[in-house]
Amino acid sequence: MLLIPCPWCGDRDETEFHYGGQAHVAYPQSPDALSDAQWAEYLFVRDNPKGEFAERWCHNAGCRRWFNLVRDTATHQIVVQR
Amino acid sequence: MSAVLPEHPEFLWRNPDPRRSYEVVIVGGGGHGLATAYYLARNHGITNVAVLERGWLAGGNMARNTTIIRSNYLWDESAAIYEHALKQWEALPEELDYDFLFSQRGVLNLAHTPQDVREGVRRVNANQLNGVDAEWLNPDQVKEFCPIVDISPGVRYPVLGATLQPRAGIAKHDHVAWAFARTADEHGIDLIQDCEVTGFLRDGDKILGVQTTRGPIMADRIGLAAAGHTSVLAGLAGLRLPLQSHPLQALVSELLEPVHPCVVMSNHVHVYVSQAHKGELVMGAGVDPYNSYAQRGSVHVIERQMAAALELFPIFARAHVIRTWGGIVDVTPDASPIIGATPLANLFVNCGWGTGGFKATPASGWVYAHTLATGRAHPLNEPFALERFTTGALIDEHGAAAVAH
Numbered sequence: 001m002l003l004i005p006c007p008w009c010g011d012r013d014e015t016e017f018h019y020g021g022q023a024h025v026a027y028p029q030s031p032d033a034l035s036d037a038q039w040a041e042y043l044f045v046r047d048n049p050k051g052e053f054a055e056r057w058c059h060n061a062g063c064r065r066w067f068n069l070v071r072d073t074a075t076h077q078i079v080v081q082r
Numbered sequence: 083m084s085a086v087l088p089e090h091p092e093f094l095w096r097n098p099d100p101r102r103s104y105e106v107v108i109v110g111g112g113g114h115g116l117a118t119a120y121y122l123a124r125n126h127g128i129t130n131v132a133v134l135e136r137g138w139l140a141g142g143n144m145a146r147n148t149t150i151i152r153s154n155y156l157w158d159e160s161a162a163i164y165e166h167a168l169k170q171w172e173a174l175p176e177e178l179d180y181d182f183l184f185s186q187r188g189v190l191n192l193a194h195t196p197q198d199v200r201e202g203v204r205r206v207n208a209n210q211l212n213g214v215d216a217e218w219l220n221p222d223q224v225k226e227f228c229p230i231v232d233i234s235p236g237v238r239y240p241v242l243g244a245t246l247q248p249r250a251g252i253a254k255h256d257h258v259a260w261a262f263a264r265t266a267d268e269h270g271i272d273l274i275q276d277c278e279v280t281g282f283l284r285d286g287d288k289i290l291g292v293q294t295t296r297g298p299i300m301a302d303r304i305g306l307a308a309a310g311h312t313s314v315l316a317g318l319a320g321l322r323l324p325l326q327s328h329p330l331q332a333l334v335s336e337l338l339e340p341v342h343p344c345v346v347m348s349n350h351v352h353v354y355v356s357q358a359h360k361g362e363l364v365m366g367a368g369v370d371p372y373n374s375y376a377q378r379g380s381v382h383v384i385e386r387q388m389a390a391a392l393e394l395f396p397i398f399a400r401a402h403v404i405r406t407w408g409g410i411v412d413v414t415p416d417a418s419p420i421i422g423a424t425p426l427a428n429l430f431v432n433c434g435w436g437t438g439g440f441k442a443t444p445a446s447g448w449v450y451a452h453t454l455a456t457g458r459a460h461p462l463n464e465p466f467a468l469e470r471f472t473t474g475a476l477i478d479e480h481g482a483a484a485v486a487h
Contacts (some may be wrong), residue, residue, distance in 0.1 A: 001380040002372070015382050019371040021326070040472040044324040044415045048313035050375040073327070074375045 005081055006059045008068050020056030022046040023068040050074050094260050095139075095267035100274050103300035104132045106454050107292060109279050109315060110307035111135025113144040113255070113440065114432055116262035116273075116395055117447025118454065122180075123269035125448070126455035129365035131416055132301075134294060135423045136278035140259030143309050146377075146409035147440040148332050148354060148366040150345055152250035156205050159465040159477050160418065161212040161448040163445050166248060170444030180261035182254045189250035189345040190219070190228060192394070194239040197473060202245045207435045209247070217246045228344050230397050237393050240350050252345060252356050252364075255440060256306050262447070282319045282429070287478055289319065289429040305430045310375065310410030312433035313484050319426055323433065324471050325412045328369040329379035331436050333387075337469045341397060351390035365391055365403060369411060369437060378408045411436050416476040421446070421463040429466070430454060 002014040009040045028042055029036055047053065053073050058066045106122060108115045111133045121129040135141075153164035175181055194200045202218065209216035221233040231243045252406055263273055269419045274296070281293035283300070291300035308315050310327045342357035352368040367387035370379035384406055392398055414434035415421060420443070421432045432450045435442060445462065452460035459467060470476055 001382055006388055013382075020138075020315055036472045040324075041322075044471045045322050046324075046326060048323075048326050048373060048412075049317075050314050050327075051310070053373060055373070073154075073373050076374065 001077075002076060004057060004069070005078065006062060007081060008065060009059060009062045010057070012062060016059060016061035018058040019062045020066065022057045023054040037045055052079055083430055085105055094264040095273050098272045100132060100272065100277060100294070100296050100299050101299075103291070103437075104272075105130040107131070107299060107301035108133045108307055108454075109292065109304065110219065110309065110414055110431060111139045111273060111275065112142050112307065112309060113140060113259050113262070113443040114309075114435070114450070115307035115445050116259055116433070116444045118305065118450040119266040119271045119273075119447075120262045120269075121447045121451035122455060123266060123397060125451055128455055129270045132270065132299065133266070133273050134175040134277045134279060134292070134299070135273070135275045138275050139263055139273060140256060143409040143411065143439060144255055144259050146332065146407055148356070148364050149252045149255045149358075149440060150189065150347070150354060150356065151184070151249050151253060151441040152248070152249040153441070154189070154191070154205060154209050154216050154245060154250065155479065156208050157477055157479065160479055161209065161214050162464045163449070163466070165212065165214050166448065167442045167445035170448065171253065172249075173233070174261070174444060178261040178265050180257065180264070182257035182261055184251065184253040185359070186243060186249050186251040187344045188244055188248045189347060190224060190244040191243055192224070192231075192346065192350070193243045193245075194241065194348065194350040196242070199242050201320075202243060210317065215247055215249050217248070219244045219246050228342070228346060230341055230395050230396060231346060232396055239348075239390075239393065241394075242413065250345065252358070254359070258443065279315060280318070284319070284426070287425065288427040301428075303428050303430065303454050304455070305432060305450060307432045307450070309433065309439065310412050310436065312412050313432065316424075316431065319429060321424055321426060323420065323431065324415055325434055326373055327375055327410050327412050328372070329374045329376065329408040329412045330366070330369045331379040331383055331406060331408045332364065333368040333384060334362040335340040335398075335401040335402050336360070336366050336404050338363065338401060342395075346394070348390065348394065351394070353387045353390040353394070355391055355395065359371050362404070363398065369413065369473060370408075375410055376408075391410050411439075413437070415471070418477040418478040419446070419466050420468050421449060422459050423457075424468065465466045
């Protein structure tokens with residue numbers, strides 16, 4: 001089980017958290033202007049690196065706030081909190 | 083001492099060095115890659131083929147799955163490809179001259195809520211319209227088919243019924259891979275282990291070959307069949323795919339007397355259980371939620387799965403967990419595979435099988451061989467093209483079929 005550092009509550013068990021996938025995916029500035037391919041890219045395509053990955057977590061069973069982490073997907077090591 | 087040691091068994095395949103070029107190069111020597119090689123030879127007469135494997139043959143998810151084979155999917159596109167697979171499973175032991183213990187003992191998908199019941203009955207009707215064998219069982223019939231299931235109404239998730247696919251079952255996964263590998267090798271196909279692809283040789287948007295740890299290899303067509311590592315490989319060609327890699331865990335008990343006559347799956351409580359020929363109880367869970375390439379997951383996922391299994395099967399209370407393990411599965415947004423061409427000429431993908439790839443092995447190989455031989459999709463994999471994420475014609479199997487594949 002991962003031990004996840006919530007920026008507000010400190011280290012807590014993974015079971016208290018909900019995973020949110022890749023961080024820093026912004027909603028398109030002007031959705032109407034996107035082509036189908038660009039819209040598909042926004043909706044369906046995310047980074048899937050073997051290595052460091054900036055991702056979102058929500059502390060569901062605690063403060064219920066979202067935050068970002070950088071975790072290594074090959075080792076599960078949490079590298080940095082952002 | 084040496085007098086009593088048995089002879090070394092015959093080697094099932096050669097261990098060749100790579101040649102400089104091939105007609106088709108398949109990247110990934112798991113079940114799907116080996117089946118593709120076999121069907122290239124069988125269906126298309128193409129034997130100038132190499133299968134490149136970074137580790138050893140069938141050492142990834144092919145060695146880590148729970149061996150369940152079924153075709154009772156809801157949507158037409160899925161039912162067609164998985165039923166094609168099941169028909170091949172029925173023919174393959176004789177065709178490959180290899181008894182890989184394919185046992186059609188029946189798969190139950192349990193329903194625990196009124197909505198489960200509605201979805202189950204709907205799926206049975208859809209299956210029957212698609213020529214897939216399916217029946218709806220009430221709780222007493224479930225008990226008759228699998229006497230060790232607890233159908234008492236007082237449990238947290240009571241059994242309200244189940245779908246049954248009688249032709250579904252299990253097979254011995256390692257032997258399936260070895261059977262495909264031996265036959266592909268007999269056709270002259272090179273199975274090259276310890277050969278990692280580190281880059282692509284290209285001319286603009288045209289892929290000409292692969293760079294490997296054993297030198298460059300040219301090919302007319304290149305097919306990726308690398309499951310959880312597909313994103314990493316595609317990334318070497320600058321290609322982004324709608325895939326996320328997750329751990330999927332499973333476990334076995336010690337060897338027990340035969341107590342479990344079939345396969346039981348429950349989406350609602352996320353567990354699936356069968357008993358291997360040797361006697362281990364084999365159980366699988368759902369994926370861990372986070373992205374990972376570590377081939378291990380979190381223990382609470384196992385704990386939850388065991389709790390569910392115990393409630394359904396009180397007889398397992400004294401069984402012990404002997405081993406747990408994880409594989410890395412590549413999941414698409416609609417939980418259906420991607421099989422076909424990419425924006426790069428001569429580069430093809432067969433990925434996104436998620437948690438359900440083993441059962442599809444023969445059909446996956448069949449349609450991918452067709453695609454690599456002709457450059458065009460087989461009718462069975464046409465709906466599974468990468469373009470569906472742009473057109474919106476998704477094949478949404480999340481929750482429609484059994485989520486726990």
